[in-house]
Amino acid sequence: MSTAAAEPLAYLATQARWGKAEIAFWLATLLPFVLFPDYLVLASQIAITALFALSLDLILGYAGIISLGHAAFFGFGAYTAGLAAKWGWGEPLSGLLLAGAAAGLLGYATSVIISRFRHLALIMITLGLGLLLAEAANSARWLTGGADGLQGVRMWRLFGYFRFDLYGYTAYAYSLAVLFLIFLMCRRLTHSPFGLALRGIRENAIRMPAIGAPTRAHIRKVYTLAAVIAGIAGALLAQTTETVSLEVLSFQRSADVLVILILGGAGRLYGGIVGAIVYMVARDQFSGINPQYWYFWIGLLLIAVVMFLPNGILGGLAGIMARRRKATP
Amino acid sequence: MIGPVFGVLFDGFAYGMLLFLLSVGLSVTLGMMNFVNLAHCSFAMLGGYVTVTLIDKLSWPFLATLPAAFLAAALASVVFERVLYRRLYRASELDQCLLTIGLVFVSVAGAAYIYGSEQQPVQLPSYLRGSVTFLGVNFGVYRLFLILTALAITAVLMVALDYTRFGAQVRAAVDNQRMARGLGIDVDGSFAITFALGSGLAGLGGALAIEIIGLDPSFGFAYLVYVLIVVSVGGLGSIAGSFIAATLIGISDVAGKYYVPELGAFLIYLVMVGLLMWRPMGLYGRR
Numbered sequence: 309m310s311t312a313a314a315e316p317l318a319y320l321a322t323q324a325r326w327g328k329a330e331i332a333f334w335l336a337t338l339l340p341f342v343l344f345p346d347y348l349v350l351a352s353q354i355a356i357t358a359l360f361a362l363s364l365d366l367i368l369g370y371a372g373i374i375s376l377g378h379a380a381f382f383g384f385g386a387y388t389a390g391l392a393a394k395w396g397w398g399e400p401l402s403g404l405l406l407a408g409a410a411a412g413l414l415g416y417a418t419s420v421i422i423s424r425f426r427h428l429a430l431i432m433i434t435l436g437l438g439l440l441l442a443e444a445a446n447s448a449r450w451l452t453g454g455a456d457g458l459q460g461v462r463m464w465r466l467f468g469y470f471r472f473d474l475y476g477y478t479a480y481a482y483s484l485a486v487l488f489l490i491f492l493m494c495r496r497l498t499h500s501p502f503g504l505a506l507r508g509i510r511e512n513a514i515r516m517p518a519i520g521a522p523t524r525a526h527i528r529k530v531y532t533l534a535a536v537i538a539g540i541a542g543a544l545l546a547q548t549t550e551t552v553s554l555e556v557l558s559f560q561r562s563a564d565v566l567v568i569l570i571l572g573g574a575g576r577l578y579g580g581i582v583g584a585i586v587y588m589v590a591r592d593q594f595s596g597i598n599p600q601y602w603y604f605w606i607g608l609l610l611i612a613v614v615m616f617l618p619n620g621i622l623g624g625l626a627g628i629m630a631r632r633r634k635a636t637p
Numbered sequence: 638m639i640g641p642v643f644g645v646l647f648d649g650f651a652y653g654m655l656l657f658l659l660s661v662g663l664s665v666t667l668g669m670m671n672f673v674n675l676a677h678c679s680f681a682m683l684g685g686y687v688t689v690t691l692i693d694k695l696s697w698p699f700l701a702t703l704p705a706a707f708l709a710a711a712l713a714s715v716v717f718e719r720v721l722y723r724r725l726y727r728a729s730e731l732d733q734c735l736l737t738i739g740l741v742f743v744s745v746a747g748a749a750y751i752y753g754s755e756q757q758p759v760q761l762p763s764y765l766r767g768s769v770t771f772l773g774v775n776f777g778v779y780r781l782f783l784i785l786t787a788l789a790i791t792a793v794l795m796v797a798l799d800y801t802r803f804g805a806q807v808r809a810a811v812d813n814q815r816m817a818r819g820l821g822i823d824v825d826g827s828f829a830i831t832f833a834l835g836s837g838l839a840g841l842g843g844a845l846a847i848e849i850i851g852l853d854p855s856f857g858f859a860y861l862v863y864v865l866i867v868v869s870v871g872g873l874g875s876i877a878g879s880f881i882a883a884t885l886i887g888i889s890d891v892a893g894k895y896y897v898p899e900l901g902a903f904l905i906y907l908v909m910v911g912l913l914m915w916r917p918m919g920l921y922g923r924r
Contacts, residue, residue: 374731421914427730428673429917432869433910439862440906447903559858563738570735601750607742611721614728614736 316504324499333578337484341477347592348476354588355483356544361569361580362487362494363537368566369575370498371530372510373422374431376562377438378538380418383557384441385411385539390458390552391451398464400482400547407543408536415535416528423527426513435559442557457553461546472548479548486544487581490537495577497533506530510575567606570613573620582621643774645895646888651780653887654787655849658842659860660867661794661879662835668811668874669828672722673730675737677839678864679744679857680710684840685847686748689757699762703844710840711833718832723825741857748854759847779848786845790838794876807831811874863890866909872919882920 340351360382367373385407392403418437425433445452452458465471470478497503508516509523516523546552555561564587572583594602617624663677684706691697691705717740725733765782768775798804809817810824818824846852850860863886871882886905893904912920 368731374734376734425917428667428671428869428873429913431673431730431734432865433913435862435865436906436910436913440903440910443903443906447899559862566735566738570731601746603742604746604750607739607744607746610735610739610742614732614739615721615724618732 316501320499320501320504324495330578334488337488340480345475348480350476350588350592352476352479352483352548353545354584355480355487356541356548357565357568357588358581358584359483359487359490359544360538360541360565361572361584362491362577363534363541364565364569365574365577365580366494366497366506366530366534366537368569369577369579370503370506370510371527372513373527373531375434376431376559376566377434377436377441378534378565379557379559379561380438380441381411381415381535381538382542382545382561382565383445384414385542386546386552386556387445387452387458387542388539389543390461390546393461393463393547393550394458398462400463400466403547404486404540404543407546408540411539411542412532412536415532415539419528419531419535422531423524438557438559438562442554442559445557446554452552452554455554457551458546459551461550461552463547463550472550476548483544483548486540490540491577491581494537498577502526502529507575567610569620571609571620573622573624576622576626579620579622586621641895645892647774647776648780649888649891650884651777651783651887652849652891653884654784655842655846656863656867656887657880657883658787658790658845659839660864660871660883661876662832662838663864664868664871664879665807665811665874665876666828666832666835667868669807669814669824669831670726671730671873672726673733673737674722675734675861675865676717676740676744676857677836678843678861679741680714680836681839681843681846681860682744682748682852682854682856683713684710684843685757685852685856686752687840688844688847689752689759689852692760699759699765703841706844707837707841710843711837714836715829715833718829722832741861745854745857748857752854754854757847757852759852761848783845783849791876791880798876803827803830863905866905868919870909870912870919872921875919875921878919878921 337355340348344351360378363381364375364378367375367378388410389403389407392398392406397403421433421437422430446454448454463472466478466482470481472478498506505516505521505526508519508521509526513523542556545556568583568587569580570583571587572581573579591602594605613620619627659678659681663674666672666674687706687709688699688702691702692699697705721736721740725736761779765779768777769781770776798808806817806822806824806827809820809822810827814824843852843856846856846860867879867882867886870886871878871880886908889908890902890905893900893902897904
């Protein structure tokens with residue numbers, strides 16, 4: 309009896325072990341400080357986008373909830389942090405927590421709706437809620453500044469010492485640290501029995517209740533958590549750029565983060581981070597061309613990924629590795 | 638007092654008919670194959686650009702360009718269906734969403750590359766311009782033309798679906814695809830035809846839409862939302878549902894923008910989320 313019970317836990321334990329590649333990856337994230345000091349602003353943007361993609365990965369990659377309106381939480385967090393700073397509380401860390409809490413509350417409220425639907429209705433409701441919030445922010449000009457964006461966001465020094473400089477030293481260190489901490493949390497979460505239950509929901513949402521798993525409660529929990537993380541990512545963007553525009557709530561941002569996650573590979577934590585690096589670096593390199601044409605290539609890329617690389621870059625790499633291992637036993 | 642109310646109702650109904658033309662094809666194909674085709678409005682945009690090009694470059698009369706817009710969108714959709722879509726019928730909704738969003742991105746960028754990002758003007762013939770006054774209310778001639786066209790198409794669709802052999806096959810496939818296959822109905826073949834017809838109607842809608850809502854490269858995205866709202870509110874695979882939902886959404890959108898302009902599109906999204914929470918399968922959805 310006890311061995312049977314121990315097996316899943318042993319499986320989780322082997323999954324949770326840190327690999328060399330993982331440690332090397334996180335050490336490599338420190339390289340921009342030394343190698344590309346001119347690109348630290350971009351690096352901080354990548355870290356923020358990666359955090360946002362990570363939050364989508366929790367619900368999409370693990371629980372299988374398709375969301376076309378995830379920017380709602382990102383934007384809600386960004387406006388919360390931005391408004392807090394505008395109204396005289398520019399302390400970054402507490403602003404971050406405040407934004408996470410606010411986005412989490414919104415996430416919990418919507419999760420009650422989300423957990424009841426699947427398939428097309430779910431896609432439509434996430435899309436509708438995202439648009440609803442974007443339109444509300446556009447209408448509430450007195451609060452958000454409307455299309456002009458939120459002006460007058462002034463951040464205090466981080467820990468009362470590190471100023472948010474123009475070169476992005478503080479911004480990157482701050483964003484990277486937040487990303488790493490939240491990544492650790494997500495890693496622990498996905499390697500827990502709860503994470504396994506989420507994957508069960510993704511694979512077969514009808515069979516899970518039959519084995520006694522409270523599917524809806526699980527979905528509510530993970531959706532709220534993803535909302536908190538997305539809110540924190542939005543707050544990071546607001547704090548490091550000291551401005552908030554309506555774009556943070558736009559459908560484009562929801563679609564972008566979906567593209568990033570799919571490009572990297574959903575359901576494997578690093579997918580969002582790898583996707584964010586590839587996407588943001590490519591966009592920075594091609595920033596000379598008109599953004600409309602940039603989306604032409606993104607569209608082609610999406611078609612190609614769906615047709616030829618259904619598990620993203622990381623999934624493709626894992627497939628190649630597995631085939632090699634089989635060839636040379 | 639009565640005048641403005643009727644005017645709003647009339648404009649809203651005309652707008653609703655436009656939404657119906659744009660969305661009815663998607664509703665039926667979604668109901669048949671459960672294929673989430675987010676690129677539906679890109680076919681509508683294609684129809685619009687075909688009309689603009691034919692009028693500007695070849696100086697065709699407006700009415701003659703409408704069948705051309707229909708045919709162009711239908712032909713393009715057949716190509717995409719054969720080459721890309723049919724590989725993904727059994728794939729997950731996420732993959733279908735992503736592929737078709739990719740197509741939308743490509744079509745939006747392609748339209749911007751060829752035609753530039755400005756609004757495309759359309760020269761209407763003189764007999765479609767102006768308005769007639771009836772009982773003290775102004776009715777735009779073009780909107781009347783639009784309403785009559787849409788009503789005629791609705792009637793043809795309803796009759797064809799209810800009384801022809803092909804219509805019966807389509808209804809069977811929407812109701813129960815597996816059972817229909819079991820009875821020897823060529824579901825894939827009738828789906829391909831339905832898909833082409835639906836996209837053609839979207840192309841026609843795109844051509845008719847230029848005068849009312851304009852045409853620029855963002856069309857594929859901007860009206861996708863409205864089309865999806867109509868489809869999900871009306872219920873998949875239901876022509877009557879799409880008709881009623883389109884009328885409802887059209888009137889509430891125009892009325893909302895007229896009476897409470899500060900709310901913008903907020904009202905319409907609220908109506909959608911509310912209706913979907915009340916009836917997740919749409920007003921006429923059966924599954």
